[in-house]
Every structure is written in structure tokens, then in C-alpha cells.
Amino acid sequence: MQIEFWFEFASTYSYPAAMRIEALAAERGATVAWRPFLLGPIFQQQGWNNSPFNIYPVKGNYMWRDLERICECMNIPLRRPSVFPRNSLLAARVAGANTEAAWLPAFVRATYQANFADDADISSPAVLERCLSTLGLDAAAILAGAQTPAAKDKLKALTAEAMERGIFGAPSIVVGRELFWGNDRLEDAFDWAARPGS
Amino acid sequence: MQIEFWFEFASTYSYPAAMRIEALAAERGATVAWRPFLLGPIFQQQGWNNSPFNIYPVKGNYMWRDLERICECMNIPLRRPSVFPRNSLLAARVAGANTEAAWLPAFVRATYQANFADDADISSPAVLERCLSTLGLDAAAILAGAQTPAAKDKLKALTAEAMERGIFGAPSIVVGRELFWGNDRLEDAFDWAARPGS
Numbered sequence: 001m002q003i004e005f006w007f008e009f010a011s012t013y014s015y016p017a018a019m020r021i022e023a024l025a026a027e028r029g030a031t032v033a034w035r036p037f038l039l040g041p042i043f044q045q046q047g048w049n050n051s052p053f054n055i056y057p058v059k060g061n062y063m064w065r066d067l068e069r070i071c072e073c074m075n076i077p078l079r080r081p082s083v084f085p086r087n088s089l090l091a092a093r094v095a096g097a098n099t100e101a102a103w104l105p106a107f108v109r110a111t112y113q114a115n116f117a118d119d120a121d122i123s124s125p126a127v128l129e130r131c132l133s134t135l136g137l138d139a140a141a142i143l144a145g146a147q148t149p150a151a152k153d154k155l156k157a158l159t160a161e162a163m164e165r166g167i168f169g170a171p172s173i174v175v176g177r178e179l180f181w182g183n184d185r186l187e188d189a190f191d192w193a194a195r196p197g198s
Numbered sequence: 199m200q201i202e203f204w205f206e207f208a209s210t211y212s213y214p215a216a217m218r219i220e221a222l223a224a225e226r227g228a229t230v231a232w233r234p235f236l237l238g239p240i241f242q243q244q245g246w247n248n249s250p251f252n253i254y255p256v257k258g259n260y261m262w263r264d265l266e267r268i269c270e271c272m273n274i275p276l277r278r279p280s281v282f283p284r285n286s287l288l289a290a291r292v293a294g295a296n297t298e299a300a301w302l303p304a305f306v307r308a309t310y311q312a313n314f315a316d317d318a319d320i321s322s323p324a325v326l327e328r329c330l331s332t333l334g335l336d337a338a339a340i341l342a343g344a345q346t347p348a349a350k351d352k353l354k355a356l357t358a359e360a361m362e363r364g365i366f367g368a369p370s371i372v373v374g375r376e377l378f379w380g381n382d383r384l385e386d387a388f389d390w391a392a393r394p395g396s
Contacts, residue, residue, distance in 0.1 A: 046254050056244050058366045062377060069376075069386070168256045178267075179260055184382045188267070 001030040001193050004174040008039045009088035011170035015116045016070050017183040018108050028190045036095035037162040051085045077117040087123035096158050097151035103135050199228040199391050202372040206237045207286035209368035213314045214268050215381040216306050226388045234293035235360040249283045275315040285321035294356050295349035304333050
């Protein structure tokens, strides 16, 4: 039983989802296919050149408070990033080029923590290097690999695939042909995956 | 322990929320203050002259499928309204003028069922008359009352209050100074209301 977890490193609600999805999957006897993508091109198609949370500040205010409550309830730290949304291109290329690596989930979590707990600039190679090094990885080689044409194409392909699947926000979970949107739909997605015939 | 339930008769996710909130409140030993309002003026402030689910069809497609799953899970009927969003002005005036009536919750549910289960035009006085009559009420008198200046002003005041509280969508639940948005936040809102000091 496998679910696809589509996430964007700049996305606020992807943070709690990324932090809890592996434990939830283990509890449900499921596996997670990690699918990084970029929301920017998808938002642009809807006529937005910024996060809708910035374009619609009333909704943005709600989201920050809602996220605060969620993180408090999960007991994970939250510091509102001084820049939002942060440029997630390099981080997404690292993840896209290494979706099958055993260390990928830990890197994803470290990067979300850098962005949303430490207020670190995840577009900076130095910050990502730290996220990789603390996992005992060869950060320089991985970052170099993320800048190759193959890695760039891989992320483009993932973002195109997200669009094809009707994804319009993050996090999104795909189970077969069913799409679930939001940190608050993780349990529903696993329930769906557990249905007979899914 | 009381929570305010802010709803809009045209709003899709308000339908399952309205159908289940009383039972949930009873289970939690809480009471519900019913707060009808209009989303139209709030959407207009965000530059929208239509439902965002129509303006952004990818998101709209997802919403209809998501709603289908939710209604299936709750075992309540859903027929996608042939007109969306339906004009909810008259229904909201009826509700706004009768927020304290004992029959209000039943009228709210009947009206949501008309819109989302029977595909009936809830802007039609005949449809609302039916919703009221089946509850044994004097439909003609209630509908006449909903057209008075006082009833019109009441709904305007409720919509203005919704804006002041930072409401941008429906359903929304207000617990003291905390705002919760969405059918999927009902439980969280009741949890918050049950916190010591709330």
C-alpha cells in the first residue's frame, strides 16, 4: 500500500504534514513515495505571482494562526519565516534528484525545520549543505548533482506531473486516482488506501 | 460552552458541517449559536465576482470530488446543484431574522438539503416555503418577515460582523477570539472550546 506525498518546501501546511507522514504511514502499514514539486508554475497558471496567503492577507492571517495551533498541538516548533514564501528551487531539485534515497525523508524534514523552525534561508546552498551534512551525507556532491541538467529536468517533470494530476496546492496526497489536499487530509488518504480494491 | 457557527447557504462545505454540527455539539456538551452571513460581499473585497471554485476550476473539480467523498462517508445524499453558487439572499434573511428560533437548525438543514441533495432553487420563495411548511411553521408569515427592513439590516450586520472577525470563507467557527475555517475544523473548534480558560 503506497501513497504519493506531493510537497513544496515553501508551503506552510506541508511542514506539519512532512513531519508526521512517515510515522503515520508506519502506523498504517503503508509506504510513502516522496514527490517534491514547485507550486510557483501552478500558481502562475491561476494568475498568481505570489502565495495566495500574501495576495489575500485575511486568509493569510488565518493560516498563520491555524498553523501555530497545529504545530503547538503536534509539539513541533514554529517560527514564522521572515521571508515568505522562500525560494524553494534548489531544495526541490535536491529532493527531486534523490526521491529514492533512504536519507530523503530526513533531508525533507531538516529542510522544513530550517525554513519554519529556524527561519533559515533554504535557497542558500550553505543552509542546504548544513541540512545534508548533519545527516552524515556528502553535501557538496549532492548539491552539485542537484544543479545538473538531469536534476533540473526531473523537477520540471515532477511539476508537470503534479499539474496533470490536478494538483493545485500543497501538500497533496495521491492514492491511485484519488487526490487529497492538505495536512488535514492525511488520515483520509491513508483510509482510502486501505479500502478494499484500492 | 458555546461556539458560533458561521454559514452561507450557497457554500458547499457548509452543507456537511450544518448537517452534523448539532449532534457534535450535543456530544461535546456545547451549544451552537447559528450565524448566517453572505460570502458574496466578502469575495467581492478579494476581487472575486464568483465562487473561487468557479474562478479556479482545478480547485473546483477537487472540491466536488472531496465533497462527494465526505457526504458518502457521512451517509448524506449529494446531488451537484445545476446552478452554483445559488443565490442565498432570501434564505439567509430568513435565518438571520430567526437566529434564536427553536426551529432554526431544522430550517437550515432543510434548506441545505434542498440545495445540495434535491437540486432545488433556494432563491425561490416557493422552495423556502416548502422547507418551512414541512416543519409545521407559518411559512408565509416567516417569509414576509424576512423581507422587512429589519431583516435586511440584520443580515447586513451579520455579514459586517463576519468581516470584522476575519472570516473569509464558510463554514467558519468562532470560539472566543479563535477562528476555525472549514467542515474539517469542527472538532478542533470544539476541542478549543473545551480547553480550560476558554
